Amino acid sequence: MEMSPRWFPVRLTSTPGRVDVIGGTGNGWAGLLTTVAGPLLTNGQAIVVAGFSQQAVGRELAWLAASHGIAVNRSDLPGQLAHADLGQGFSPAELAESLAAAISTMRPSDADISLRHTDVELLRTVLDCLEGPFTAARLAAGLTVLLRGGDGDSTRTLSDRENIALSSAIDDVGKSERVQEELRFLRGMLDLLSQAEAARAPVPDPTNWWRAGQLTFLVCDDFVERRKDLTDRIVFHRLLHHLRKGRFAGGSGLLVVVGADHLGRDALEYMARHARTAGVRLVVFLEHLREDIQDTVGGSDSATVLMRLGNSREAAAAAAYIGHEYKFLVNQVTQQSGSTVTDGRSSSYGEQAGSTHTSGTGLDSSSSTSLSKSWQDSTNTSLALSTTAGSTASRLYEFTVEPTQLQTMPATAFLLVEGAAHGRRVVHGDCSPIATGWDQVSDEPLMADGHG
Incomplete structure (x- = not known):
């Protein structure tokens, strides 16, 4: 008999202009980027990935694009920017x-x-x-x-x-x-x-970064930390400038900023605002959930993807963001059992004696004597068993997801938190690119109750 699906695609029920990915590892980010951006590429949309994390998170996505004949444009910075x-x-x-x-x-x-x-x-x-x-x-x-x-x-x-x-x-x-x-x-x-080592080719015109059906990687990596930091910020503000000038075709693609922790809250909010105005969906990958970022998570027109957070404070903050719910917890269980045994014995003895004399006329007369004795012994036994069981439950207001669960999630596991029509939606999923090959995977999302 065919078994029912156990895995379903996770899709956003809302249409947020910004998605914040918080926590995770390089491998987890690579898996999420591939599974999210891959379908958009095959649909002819443009994707620009600004990689500031110094981790090769776009390798699998580039391979996927090349295997489908999609143009991949890579800029190695600061080499291509320096001159x-x-x-x-x-x-x-x-x-x-x-x-x-x-x-x-x-x-x-x-x-x-x-x-x-x-x-x-x-x-x-x-x-x-x-x-x-x-x-x-x-x-x-x-x-x-x-x-x-x-x-x-x-x-x-x-x-x-x-x-x-x-x-x-x-x-x-x-x-x-x-x-x-x-x-x-x-x-x-x-x-x-x-002073950065010159690359073989200069950085292309930023207006050419955004082309339908093209994947553009802006890879910022340098052994001089100050120069790398400066390059990140220059590239970020060049992207911001082109968003502000409306040079990206609205509604036609995705802008991904990977490793944006050091850019600051104000800069990220500014980019989110202009991306929303330009009609470009923005995805920001943040390694940490720091205090300045906590104020922006879950803002209007946004969704949040939480991945593994090893730091206990950040995990606790993420758990608080996901929210609390009432749970009924059994805190007392009682059980009593008993038995009653009754055992008895009785004995009785009886004796009866009597005589009868009959007289008449002549020689007609008679007499009789009777004697009777009786003995009786009886025993009885009874057994009664009783059992009483009971439990006491109390209602507690606890984390929907415990911080320790966020600290120990697999690298490709995630929690999607978004505002939906029926209320807040929290979905657990896995973004491993090989998930489509698992057993019992459905082609359609499970949306009957709002959960995927």
Whole structure:
């Protein structure tokens, strides 16, 4: 007899613009990315994956795309970015804002917010004086001219006309200690980027990242941690700029940001807002559930996927987010048994004696004597058994999912939490790419009661 399915596809019942994936390992992320993005690729949608995690989470997805004849575009960063024209797709004012925003997120959260304004002004001054291309090395050289007044090797990187324009702008930016510190800081960041080993090909135009039926990987990896961090933020804000300008075809694809913990809550909320406006679905992979991220989880128009969280505090926070429910717990069981045995014996003895005499006329007379005795012995036995059983239950308000369960989930296991029409929906699933080959797998989701 054919057995009923035990495994069903998990589908979102809502249409969230943002999905947060929290916790998990590289293998788990790779499985989830493949099972979620694979069907979208085969449907002709565009997918852009910005990989900041330094884990090869897109290898299986790239293999799947190639096996179906789908174009795979990979950019290795910072190599392809270090010597590319950063102004491609930007006006000078937009590039100054984007670079200043990327660099400002590297500062502590309590840093002076006016520093970002100063960075914009300094970068805009350099960009207005340069004729292009706006490479990292040329921007660093322009900042050096403002800092040193045109002395040093930086002048050889720029044309004479550019050097003259920058020298004329020195008085405009001023020579205060604050300005000099910012010039040194900005020059150091851009100079560090320019020193990355050049890749074989420059980074393609960001407007070409988003093409129907194409998978684009932006892989950020570098042995210099500061340069890698800077590259992540520049790429993130370039994506944000193109979302804001509406250069991604709305409703036609997926933007995935992998390893976004270090980018900060404000930056992620900003991207989510512009992705929603552009009609692009955003998926953000976060390794940790830190305090600043806890405030954004479960926001409007979003769903959450929780994977393994080894840290006890993060697991407890995730369990609290999933919620509590009433449970009936048996806390007392009683059982009594007893028996009663009755055993008895009785004896009786009786004796009876009598005589009869009859007389008449003549010789007719008679007499008789009778004697009777009786004995009786009796015994009786009875057995009575009794059993009484009872239990006492109390209602408790406990975690729907215990924190320890989140800490010990398999690498590809997950919990989907979303707001649905019937109420909050919590579904347990597995994103292993080989799941489709398991026994008793259904082609259709189990949605009768809202659970998949």
